[in-house]
Amino acid sequence: MPNLNENYLNVKDSYLFAEIARRVKTYEKSHPEKADRIIRLGIGDVTRPLTKRAIQALHEAVDSQASPDTFKGYGPEQGYEFTRRAIADYYGRNGVSVDADDIFISDGAKSDTGNMTEIFARDNVILVPDPVYPVYVDTNIMDGKQVVYMNGTKENDFLPMPDESVKADIIYLCSPNNPTGACYRKEQLAVWVDYALRNEAVILFDAAYEAFVTEPELPRSIYEIEGAKRCAIEFGSLSKTAGFTGTRFSYTVVPKELVFRSSKGEEMSVHAMWNRRQSTKFNGTPYIIQYAAAAVFTAEGMEECRENIRYYMENARKIADTLRRKNIPFTGGVNSPYIWFQCPNGMESWEFFDCLLEHAQVVGTPGAGFGENGRDYFRLTSFGTHEKTAEAMERFEKLL
Ligand code: MLT
Numbered sequence: 001m002p003n004l005n006e007n008y009l010n011v012k013d014s015y016l017f018a019e020i021a022r023r024v025k026t027y028e029k030s031h032p033e034k035a036d037r038i039i040r041l042g043i044g045d046v047t048r049p050l051t052k053r054a055i056q057a058l059h060e061a062v063d064s065q066a067s068p069d070t071f072k073g074y075g076p077e078q079g080y081e082f083t084r085r086a087i088a089d090y091y092g093r094n095g096v097s098v099d100a101d102d103i104f105i106s107d108g109a110k111s112d113t114g115n116m117t118e119i120f121a122r123d124n125v126i127l128v129p130d131p132v133y134p135v136y137v138d139t140n141i142m143d144g145k146q147v148v149y150m151n152g153t154k155e156n157d158f159l160p161m162p163d164e165s166v167k168a169d170i171i172y173l174c175s176p177n178n179p180t181g182a183c184y185r186k187e188q189l190a191v192w193v194d195y196a197l198r199n200e201a202v203i204l205f206d207a208a209y210e211a212f213v214t215e216p217e218l219p220r221s222i223y224e225i226e227g228a229k230r231c232a233i234e235f236g237s238l239s240k241t242a243g244f245t246g247t248r249f250s251y252t253v254v255p256k257e258l259v260f261r262s263s264k265g266e267e268m269s270v271h272a273m274w275n276r277r278q279s280t281k282f283n284g285t286p287y288i289i290q291y292a293a294a295a296v297f298t299a300e301g302m303e304e305c306r307e308n309i310r311y312y313m314e315n316a317r318k319i320a321d322t323l324r325r326k327n328i329p330f331t332g333g334v335n336s337p338y339i340w341f342q343c344p345n346g347m348e349s350w351e352f353f354d355c356l357l358e359h360a361q362v363v364g365t366p367g368a369g370f371g372e373n374g375r376d377y378f379r380l381t382s383f384g385t386h387e388k389t390a391e392a393m394e395r396f397e398k399l400l
Pocket of ligand 1: 042043044045110133178239
């Protein structure tokens with residue numbers, strides 16, 4: 001009999017979005033007559049199709065696989081140079097200098113934020129905001145690591161700052177934040193970078209929603225902060241930016257400046273470790289997808305993405321207007337596709353989830369799924385269509 005990884009006993013039976021899907025399925029089975037009415041504003045899955053440039057590039061890349069001269073087999077594990085260069089150029093246009101050699105291509109920020117924990121030892125102090133994207137917590141628990149939470153509450157605008165009495169080794173930050181939509185200002189990130197440098201800690205900075213930042217003074221990358229390359233890894237994704245939730249593409253920046261000492265005093269490069277890990281366990285994102293992603297990262301490709309983002313942000317405005325009319329305070333929806341609000345009528349989040357599903361056939365995400373501090377909160381996504389979002393908000397307004 002194998003000895004199983006018993007750390008799995010310490011995580012919930014199912015992942016948040018799998019649990020939501022299960023509950024919706026159960027509802028559909030017991031109310032088949034209402035199944036067609038269900039509007040899904042739960043998981044942040046996009047509804048706009050891929051952009052023209054992405055589709056064109058996909059076709060070109062597929063065709064290239066039909067000829068022996070252009071056919072591609074295994075690619076470099078770190079990703080094709082042309083794709084890494086396209087990402088470095090994208091950073092450059094946003095005023096941030098990132099070395100293409102520091103970029104690793106992957107199939108999702110979920111995989112990379114989850115896998116990154118492997119290169120850190122078990123005895124680290126791991127600091128995670130609460131509420132936050134559940135992958136950071138679940139993957140550390142699965143690996144037997146202890147997580148220390150920092151509170152995100154309405155008092156700190158859901159943007160926890162360093163507590164000098166805690167000496168963290170690994171710090172997860174997500175900005176714009178999933179689920180609250182709150183976004184750190186530059187001077188706040190500078191405090192985090194300063195804290196990390198003083199404590200020789202590493203910040204794992206999830207920037208999956210950077211393209212949704214509309215206020216130009218807000219940072220879209222931690223590398224906008226001086227010194228961040230000596231203490232931060234950054235994760236980016238095309239899932240929401242370019243509608244790649246099904247197509248799968250992400251990148252992780254691991255600067256070569258991230259060097260620490262082993263217990264015996266040897267130098268250890270985090271970049272070299274991640275490269276070793278990826279080349280051992282991952283054969284890369286498909287060439288076809290990397291080719292399309294490179295087209296997306298051009299200035300023209302990004303302009304097309306921005307049109308889709310504007311479309312979603314209209315939904316965010318509609319949701320925000322409804323909440324305002326109902327006097328429900330909320331965060332997000334301006335620099336983020338998510339809107340986060342306190343559940344009405346003193347309900348807890350799973351209770352409100354059931355109520356909304358049962359009486360309005362609208363699916364959202366219970367805040368409890370993002371941590372203890374989310375227990376009385378709820379998240380709606382703006383990734384629906386205009387029609388469905390408008391309909392959902394009408395039903396929401398009638399219900400409350
Ligand atoms: C979410 O709804 O929080 C995201 O879509 C989940 C993800 O990106 O994995």
